[in-house]
Amino acid sequence: MPQPHMPSATRPLLPLASLMTVALSFGLTYGLSAPLFTLALTDKGYGPQFIAANAIMHAIGVLGLAPFLPRIAARFGPRMPMLLALATLACVLVALPLAPSVWLWFPLRLALGAATEVLLILSESWLNQITTDQTRTRTMGLYSAVLSAGFALGPLILAGVGRHGFTPFGISAAIIVAALVCVAMPWMHAPTLEHAQHSGLWRYVKLAPIAISVTLLMAMLEAAGSSFLTLYAMRNGWAEQNATLLLSAMLIGAITLQFPLGWLGDRFNRRHLMICLGALSCLGALLWPWAITHGVWAYATLFVWDGLFAALYMLAMSVVGSRYHGGDLVSIYAASSVAWGLGAFIGPELAGTALDLGPHGLPYFVSLACGLFTLLPLILKKSA
Structure with missing residues (x-):
């Protein structure tokens, strides 16, 4: 059954709030992982070139997935890929401290890059489509502020509980699971994403x-x-x-x-x-x-x-x-x-x-x- 038109005076606040949790998860993943990987690899005796090679895996994940996302979103809608991306982030964060070798961090970091790419593109495009033009810029401003807060939250978690052991990964994974639950709620009616009019x-x-x-x-x-x-x-x-x-x-x-x-x-x-x-x-x-x-x-x-x-x-x-x-x-x-x-x-x-x-x-x-x-x-x- 099609959803009734919602007037601008009664904006979909719950979907907006849920998408903000996705923004927080995206920023948190970046804010936590970048210093954590660098410091952990330094502790293990690896040099700048090895650390840079590991960091590039995140970028490869982003660049490798980006060209395919429009077709994925058109076929499955934004909700299912976002749920899969959030689940992937939570699993990767849990797996990182348990990995027996740092070489496993390379595919895990590639997965982080691909999953965060899904979150950023689909959450921003979803938010833009359910926001009226009269409030669009301040809504995107709030989204950007929450994104930046996520960046800040990562170092705060490391400062509060330390970077050793499972605790910082477990806290971050729990926050991402909370975002997953929000996106899975029945009020998250995803907008229809028709196929793009242009190719390439x-x-x-x-x-x-x-x-x-x-x-x-x-x-x-x-x-x-x-x-x-x-x-x-x-x-x-x-x-x-x-x-x-x-x-x-x-x-x-x-x-x-x-x-x-x-x-x-x-x-x-x-x-x-x-x-x-x-x-x-x-x-x-x-x-x-x-x-x-x-x-x-x-x-x-x-x-x-x-x-x-x-x-x-x-x-x-x-x-x-x-x-x-x-x-x-x-x-x-x-x-x-x-x-x-x-x-x-x-x-x-x-x-x-x-x-x-x-x-x-x-x-x-x-x-x-x-x-x-x-x-x-x-x-x-x-x-x-």
């Missing part, structure tokens, strides 16, 4: 160049920041512990400012707001060399900067969600995931080169990247 992910790069470009930018700068921000601060006289807290300040900014900026996105032209935030991100990065020499101002500057910068993705995907639906929307997210993988590969290399060019090479690289992106919504006025 490259066609969707042409349809949504701004959204896919902002995904590339986000991946580049997030990977660059997580790899080199601490080193940048230490080269400018900071102690290691204080330098590490700069990443926390950025993450808190991304969590705090998404919803209010989403509120603005629902009341003003999203393309114009994207241009403003892009310009502010470009100019704000130029403040880093000043802020890094003024102690507490560095935390405040990076808090505001990352909050503004992270909103670019939210706005771009809100525009895409208002223009495309069903299989086309899933295909755009799949193309964006390929862009994310590419950005995560090239970001650290470009940032490392910039850092070697001078003491403030990192912020200049960030400013240049944000400035180049801002030209896109200025030039491509009718593109998503």
Whole structure:
């Protein structure tokens, strides 16, 4: 029996809340696994090349599955693949501390990458389709904030219970099982995902160049920041512990400012707001060399900067969600995931080169990247 039309005044709050638990699970998996794998392999005596090879398995899982997700979603709908992905994550997290050899971590990490890819693409596209255009941007802002909170939750679990033994894996698996239960609830009526109108992910790069470009930018700068921000601060006289807290300040900014900026996105032209935030991100990065020499101002500057910068993705995907639906929307997210993988590969290399060019090479690289992106919504006025 078809579901009755639900007016915007009575939005599907329970499905929205369930999809937020999926966002939390996605962020938690990333936030927990990245430091845990690195530290555990270091403890076992493995060097950077081995650790990097293990990390690449996650990216291979993402890039390997992305081209097939539109067809999988069209055939089975978003709900069944999401349930399977959540079950896979829970099983992998339970299996990791029990694996008798670190070589088993390679296929397990590949499975993590593929499963998290399913969660991100299908939960965001599902959320976009059940959200009205009047509240789309703030809803996506809340989703982004919960995603960032998941990233923060992983290190908090490690700090609270330690990284040795089964406990951190068991806690994380329990949270993911709770998300699985939420998605399995009867109120989760999945939207129909018709087949995409176009074939090949490259066609969707042409349809949504701004959204896919902002995904590339986000991946580049997030990977660059997580790899080199601490080193940048230490080269400018900071102690290691204080330098590490700069990443926390950025993450808190991304969590705090998404919803209010989403509120603005629902009341003003999203393309114009994207241009403003892009310009502010470009100019704000130029403040880093000043802020890094003024102690507490560095935390405040990076808090505001990352909050503004992270909103670019939210706005771009809100525009895409208002223009495309069903299989086309899933295909755009799949193309964006390929862009994310590419950005995560090239970001650290470009940032490392910039850092070697001078003491403030990192912020200049960030400013240049944000400035180049801002030209896109200025030039491509009718593109998503």
